[in-house]
Amino acid sequence: MVTGRMEKAQKAYRNLDFLNSGDARIIRILAEYLEPLQRLRKEGVEDTVVFFGSARTKPPLEAKANLFELEKQAATSREIDPSLDKKIEKARNDLFISRYYQDAEDLAAKITTWSGGLGSDRRFIICSGGGFGMMEAANKGAAEAGGKSAGFNISLPHEQLPNQHITPELNFEFHYFFMRKYWFVYMAKGLVIFPGGFGTLDELFEVLTLVQTKKLEKKLPIVVYGTEYWKQVLNLEAMVKYGVISETDIELIHFSDSVDDAFHYLKNELTRLYL
Numbered sequence: 693m694v695t696g697r698m699e700k701a702q703k704a705y706r707n708l709d710f711l712n713s714g715d716a717r718i719i720r721i722l723a724e725y726l727e728p729l730q731r732l733r734k735e736g737v738e739d740t741v742v743f744f745g746s747a748r749t750k751p752p753l754e755a756k757a758n759l760f761e762l763e764k765q766a767a768t769s770r771e772i773d774p775s776l777d778k779k780i781e782k783a784r785n786d787l788f789i790s791r792y793y794q795d796a797e798d799l800a801a802k803i804t805t806w807s808g809g810l811g812s813d814r815r816f817i818i819c820s821g822g823g824f825g826m827m828e829a830a831n832k833g834a835a836e837a838g839g840k841s842a843g844f845n846i847s848l849p850h851e852q853l854p855n856q857h858i859t860p861e862l863n864f865e866f867h868y869f870f871m872r873k874y875w876f877v878y879m880a881k882g883l884v885i886f887p888g889g890f891g892t893l894d895e896l897f898e899v900l901t902l903v904q905t906k907k908l909e910k911k912l913p914i915v916v917y918g919t920e921y922w923k924q925v926l927n928l929e930a931m932v933k934y935g936v937i938s939e940t941d942i943e944l945i946h947f948s949d950s951v952d953d954a955f956h957y958l959k960n961e962l963t964r965l966y967l
Contacts, residue, residue, distance in 0.1 A: 724871040726865055732879070735861050739966070740842060740879040741803055741958065743796060744895045745886030747788070747824025747852065755790035759783040764818050769930050774792070792886050792918050793829045795951050796880040799884065799917075800833030800841070802955045808839055816881060817841055818964060821872075822863065825850045826886040831857035873898060881966055882958050883914045885917035903944055904937075913961035915954050934960075 710716055750758070762783050766776045800818045807816040818834035822825035822843030834841035835857040843858035845865050854863050866872035877899060885896050896916070902908035916922055928945075931937045950952040 707869055709822035714925060718828065721868060724866055724868055725874070728875055731861065731864075735859075736814045736864070737817060737840075737841070737842065737879065738814045739816060739881040740882065741816050741882040742819045742876050742880045743800060743830035743884045743886065743964075744821065744888060744892050744893060745792070745829075746795060746888040747821070747823040747825040747827060748889070749793050749825035749829075749887070750790050750792040751793050752787070752908060755783070755787040759787050763776055789887055789921070792921075793826060795917065796826050796829035796856050796884075796886050797836070798951045799954055800830040800952065801837040802833075803958065804837035804839035804841070806833045806955075806959055808837070808876075810967070811885075813840055819876070819879065820858075821845065821846065822854045822858060822865075823889075825856055826888065828855035828857060830884075835859075844875055846872050877902065881910075882962055883912060883918060884952065884954065884958070885914070885916045887918050887925075895923075900941075900944060911961075911965045913946065913958060913965070914944060915947050915948050917954055919947050919949050 695788055704710060710778060711719065712776070735774070748892045760779070762776065767779060771793050772865040800946075803816060805820060807813075810816075816896050817839065820830040820841070822845030830845060831841045832855070840859040841857065842862035843864065845854050845863070845961070846853060846869060847865060847867050854865075866875075873895065876895070883899060885892060895912075899908070899912070899914065903912055903914070916926075928937070928942050932939050932942065946954075946957050948957065
């Protein structure tokens with residue numbers, strides 16, 4: 693015999709055990725589509741210029757100070773710490789790459805200033821992966837130019853925290869890489885690739901594949917910045933030589949080594965294609 697009153701069951705959409713289960717994966721995927729869509733609409737964001745690059749890149753002053761400190765130690769402690777030579781070599785490479793941090797910051801600022809002059813703060817806003825390194829530089833440049841910028845962060849086992857320069861209303865956190873990539877590409881009207889690692893290469897080649905195969909119907913100017921780095925990492929000429937890509941496929945990329953060149957190319961292409 694049942695006595696008392698039965699408590700109401702918890703509604704499915706409030707059941708966190710269910711929502712975090714494998715059976716609810718499709719709901720989580722849809723949430724990573726619908727929630728950014730709602731927020732981007734609310735903020736009136738029409739399109740973006742996406743900056744990709746390494747999260748490990750140090751700002752120039754930090755890289756320079758780190759190298760100075762190690763060289764100072766080496767003057768007295770090399771015999772005590774035989775690993776100093778390797779540390780110094782890495783610090784010198786860090787200092788070399790740090791030049792691109794400053795360039796990313798300056799380019800983002802120039803694009804933001806130009807975009808602001810169009811009479812809207814909703815066009816061609818800077819978007820990054822939301823973390824540190826090159827991503828931080830892009831958001832920092834936009835903020836210093838008085839503009840909005842977005843950060844599409846990703847949850848990783850080693851936590852990647854958002855940088856402080858993202859516009860708070862445009863700070864996003866994704867679980868699924870493919871949903872994060874979707875929003876990068878869907879909103880983008882231009883792309884800038886700064887020196888980076890596996891993640892940057894993954895993002896570059898996925899976009900190139902979409903453009904090459906015309907699965908991406910819109911025109912997307914792509915700047916690959918820093919030829920001294922990229923010519924060591926990429927050998928596109930070898931791919932043409934062996935017939936795995938066409939010679940015209942290389943024309944999908946604009947290689948650049950200066951902020952002014954990259955800015956003028958993007959400004960002209962964005963004006964021609966979208967204004």
